[in-house]
Amino acid sequence: MLPEFGFLALxxxxxxxxxxxxxxxxxxxxxxxxxxxxxxxxxxxxxxxLILSFGVLTWNFLNxxxxxxxxxxxxxxxxxxxxxxxxxxxxxxxxMLLWVMILSFWIVAVAxxxxxxxxxxLAVVMSMMGLVLAAFNAFxxxxxxxxDRVLPFPPADGRDLNPLLQDPGxxxxxxxxxxxxxxxxxxxxxxxxxxxxxxxxSAWARWSRPWTNVAWVxxxxxxxxxxxxxxxxxxxxxxxxxxxxxxxxxxxxxLGTALIxxxxxxxxxGVYKGWTVLLxxxxxxxxxxGTFLVRSGVLNSVHAFANDPSRGFFILLIxxxxxxxxxxxxxxxxxxxxxGARFQWVSREMFLxxxxxxxxxxxxxxxxxxxxxxxxxxxxxxxxxxxxxxxxDITTVLAPLLVLLLGVGxxxxxxxxxxxxxxxxxxxxxxxxxxxxxLCNWLYAQHINWRVVLGLSLAWWLALSTLKTLxxxxxxxxxxxxxxxxxxxxxxxxxxxxVGLLVxxxxxxxxxxxxxxxxxxxxxxxxxxxxxxxxxxxEYDERAVANYETQMAFFNLYRNGRPxxxxxxxxxxxxxxxxxxxxxxxxxxxxxxLYVSMGEPLTADRETxxxxxxxxxxxxxxxxxxIIMALGAGLAILDKRYRRIKLGET
Amino acid sequence: xxxxxxxxxxxxxxAVGLFTVSVILLLIANRNQVNLFYSPTDIVEGEAPLxxxxxxxxxxxxxxxxxxxxxxxxxxxxxxxxxxxxMTYTGILPDLxxxxxxxxxxxxxxxxxxxxxxxxxxxxxxxxxxxxxxxALEEARRRGQTPDYNNAGGY
Numbered sequence: 133m134l135p136e137f138g139f140l141a142l143x144x145x146x147x148x149x150x151x152x153x154x155x156x157x158x159x160x161x162x163x164x165x166x167x168x169x170x171x172x173x174x175x176x177x178x179x180x181x182l183i184l185s186f187g188v189l190t191w192n193f194l195n196x197x198x199x200x201x202x203x204x205x206x207x208x209x210x211x212x213x214x215x216x217x218x219x220x221x222x223x224x225x226x227x228m229l230l231w232v233m234i235l236s237f238w239i240v241a242v243a244x245x246x247x248x249x250x251x252x253x254l255a256v257v258m259s260m261m262g263l264v265l266a267a268f269n270a271f272x273x274x275x276x277x278x279x280d281r282v283l284p285f286p287p288a289d290g291r292d293l294n295p296l297l298q299d300p301g302x303x304x305x306x307x308x309x310x311x312x313x314x315x316x317x318x319x320x321x322x323x324x325x326x327x328x329x330x331x332x333x334s335a336w337a338r339w340s341r342p343w344t345n346v347a348w349v350x351x352x353x354x355x356x357x358x359x360x361x362x363x364x365x366x367x368x369x370x371x372x373x374x375x376x377x378x379x380x381x382x383x384x385x386x387l388g389t390a391l392i393x394x395x396x397x398x399x400x401x402g403v404y405k406g407w408t409v410l411l412x413x414x415x416x417x418x419x420x421x422g423t424f425l426v427r428s429g430v431l432n433s434v435h436a437f438a439n440d441p442s443r444g445f446f447i448l449l450i451x452x453x454x455x456x457x458x459x460x461x462x463x464x465x466x467x468x469x470x471x472g473a474r475f476q477w478v479s480r481e482m483f484l485x486x487x488x489x490x491x492x493x494x495x496x497x498x499x500x501x502x503x504x505x506x507x508x509x510x511x512x513x514x515x516x517x518x519x520x521x522x523x524x525d526i527t528t529v530l531a532p533l534l535v536l537l538l539g540v541g542x543x544x545x546x547x548x549x550x551x552x553x554x555x556x557x558x559x560x561x562x563x564x565x566x567x568x569x570x571l572c573n574w575l576y577a578q579h580i581n582w583r584v585v586l587g588l589s590l591a592w593w594l595a596l597s598t599l600k601t602l603x604x605x606x607x608x609x610x611x612x613x614x615x616x617x618x619x620x621x622x623x624x625x626x627x628x629x630x631v632g633l634l635v636x637x638x639x640x641x642x643x644x645x646x647x648x649x650x651x652x653x654x655x656x657x658x659x660x661x662x663x664x665x666x667x668x669x670x671e672y673d674e675r676a677v678a679n680y681e682t683q684m685a686f687f688n689l690y691r692n693g694r695p696x697x698x699x700x701x702x703x704x705x706x707x708x709x710x711x712x713x714x715x716x717x718x719x720x721x722x723x724x725x726l727y728v729s730m731g732e733p734l735t736a737d738r739e740t741x742x743x744x745x746x747x748x749x750x751x752x753x754x755x756x757x758x759i760i761m762a763l764g765a766g767l768a769i770l771d772k773r774y775r776r777i778k779l780g781e782t
Numbered sequence: 783x784x785x786x787x788x789x790x791x792x793x794x795x796x797a798v799g800l801f802t803v804s805v806i807l808l809l810i811a812n813r814n815q816v817n818l819f820y821s822p823t824d825i826v827e828g829e830a831p832l833x834x835x836x837x838x839x840x841x842x843x844x845x846x847x848x849x850x851x852x853x854x855x856x857x858x859x860x861x862x863x864x865x866x867x868x869m870t871y872t873g874i875l876p877d878l879x880x881x882x883x884x885x886x887x888x889x890x891x892x893x894x895x896x897x898x899x900x901x902x903x904x905x906x907x908x909x910x911x912x913x914x915x916x917x918a919l920e921e922a923r924r925r926g927q928t929p930d931y932n933n934a935g936g937y
Binding site for chain 1: 785789793796797800801804805807808811812815816817818819820837849851852853854872873874875877878888913914917
């Protein structure tokens with residue numbers, strides 16, 4: 133009976149969310165305070181039933197209820213309990229349930245943290261989110277019921293969770309990413325409500341900013357976790373593959389980044405209101421499109437869920453209704469918007485616009501490249517695939533432009549800045565950056581690689597710019613340390629975010645350009661040298677663990693002949709799924725990773741293996757940079773100014 | 783035209799220009815990087831190009847995987863149930879590479895009709911068939927039922 137209660141809870145949650153989507157909105161149009169006040173209890177009700185439903189599914193997993201089809205397909209009685217819990221979101225139905233539950237968390241969070249928001253605004257915002265919740269709830273109920281039964285003949289045991297997902301990184305990756313995906317619905321709801329009510333002012337932008345930042349923090353960490361997982365779990369040593377589903381998360385992330393910056397301009401100077409609203413709509417639309425990409429299987433991807441096209445159609449419908457509806461509203465209401473304050477060509481406003489231009493351009497091209505194969509298929513042409521060189525090239529062109537703008541944009545004044553000092557600083561800083569980059573490249577590798585020089589120049593450019601920014605804002609203070617303490621949290625948030633980008637640029641540049649790898653044949657006792665590093669296959673062993681059997685290769689590492697550590701690479705076999713999985717052995721250091729992944733046994737006694745050896749300089753900086761960026765955005769949320777918002781303030 | 787409008791117009795033109803230029807550059811730089819997909823039947827019938835890389839795929843034929851004893855070279859045959867193509871690859875195959883499993887490879891075809899793969903992809907989910915391969919199988923099955931091809935399939 134329990135699974136049926138879970139499904140019943142899902143239906144109740146749907147009814148609550150539908151009521152939330154309709155009643156407070158109706159209340160706004162009738163100016164009926166009672167109806168508008170229903171928003172909070174309805175949101176809470178929807179959340180309560182979704183938690184109940186999710187709890188029931190989790191309970192079914194923990195108790196190995198193999199009468200439930202979803203549990204059969206994604207679990208096994210041998211699975212450790214923590215993977216039984218994470219298996220709840222290991223497949224399509226359960227991960228959609230998580231998606232919907234997280235959306236209800238956001239709704240309740242908006243209700244809880246917006247006590248000072250005017251009632252009508254709160255009612256409309258929550259209604260909008262209620263509509264989204266209702267749509268996805270319906271999607272679950274009609275196409276993806278996780279509580280479907282296998283009756284009357286349930287199997288004795290489950291088919292096990294995909295071994296690739298049996299990993300601590302994957303327990304966290306989907307919830308994090310969904311927190312981000314779904315979180316952008318708050319900025320969307322705020323933008324739509326501001327359009328509907330006609331209250332597009334600075335207060336609106338200030339309300340939206342912390343919410344957008346929170347969503348962005350989760351999204352950044354979610355993407356970084358996914359990249360880190362792919363790095364050590366797939367055994368290829370890559371950290372980004374330009375896989376359609378990766379792109380599906382990158383697209384809203386880029387637009388979200390643009391949104392954070394344009395919200396800053398709207399908040400501080402009241403400019404770009406229309407554009408900011410459009411970005412908020414697009415960011416959320418792209419998260420819907422991303423969901424469609426992952427769920428429909430239209431794209432050939434490593435993440436593809438094997439499933440039926442009706443789901444894809446349903447999500448496409450949701451996407452079309454929400455995007456179409458909001459764009460229509462946007463077009464109808466835009467003419468009523470007043471133009472913002474004036475500003476000169478050399479001003480913070482203009483550089484923020486440049487940032488938005490670059491990010492949007494980059495996003496549009498990534499969308500085109502990602503969808504080209506789908507369009508091609510729809511036209512009935514021969515299937516094509518667009519390889520990573522396309523994406524890498526456009527990144528190599530646009531990222532430097534973006535960083536160049538950023539180097540000036542973060543210290544240039546609002547409204548108007550004299551051209552001369554900007555030019556003078558830029559010229560000197562550019563020369564200094566390139567010189568320092570050449571020096572670093574030479575010291576590191578005793579040769580010059582222009583791609584490395586390009587990457588490191590950008591990093592130095594950002595570093596010099598950050599110093600200049602800090603100097604500008606503190607040099608007037610009597611005591612520089614006191615000046616530093618007086619700067620606001622959101623200011624430090626900005627600095628940290630940009631330093632994170634700097635760290636990431638160094639990581640990407642060095643890891644891409646100085647990475648070395650070799651596929652070799654090795655038996656215990658064999659050594660292989662890669663640059664200064666020697667990998668020694670010390671010992672081979674096999675063991676049965678919990679729900680898998682592992683084949684282990686122990687390696688000793690030497691740097692210039694001196695011992696430098698050891699690592700363990702594994703090949704795991706999961707008998708239930710009949711699947712092999714590579715667990716890379718990594719010796720991680722701040723400045724380089726040594727990485728070994730096992731291929732396959734080449735002799736009958738399983739002593740000789742094909743092995744892939746990697747040396748990856750600075751690869752950790754990529755994820756370190758992401759974490760610093762996320763910290764920056766998190767710090768900005770804590771700024772005091774967001775807790776002192778008055779009504780109608782412009 | 784008022785100055786604010788003029789500023790906006792210049793910016794829009796700038797954006798459109800930048801977009802056009804980057805797309806054109808991208809197209810020029812990567813014109814050889816679009817990989818078309820050919821099924822084993824396409825290859826056997828001589829439709830696939832010899833001078834450039836493309837993607838090919840099918841189901842790995844049972845007992846067709848053969849490993850060199852000294853190097854990391856592997857030879858295997860993929861099939862769409864109508865035709866077969868032999869592929870060679872040097873290096874480590876993905877974990878899900880198995881006989882009976884659908885794979886997609888990128889590489890070039892040599893004069894002897896052997897596909898030299900530079901990359902072999904197998905998907906993360908063992909129940910999942912790459913869409914290209916599924917379509918190739920479907921196409922081959924459809925053609926296998928028409929009279930012309932009844933005997934050409936070799937089975």
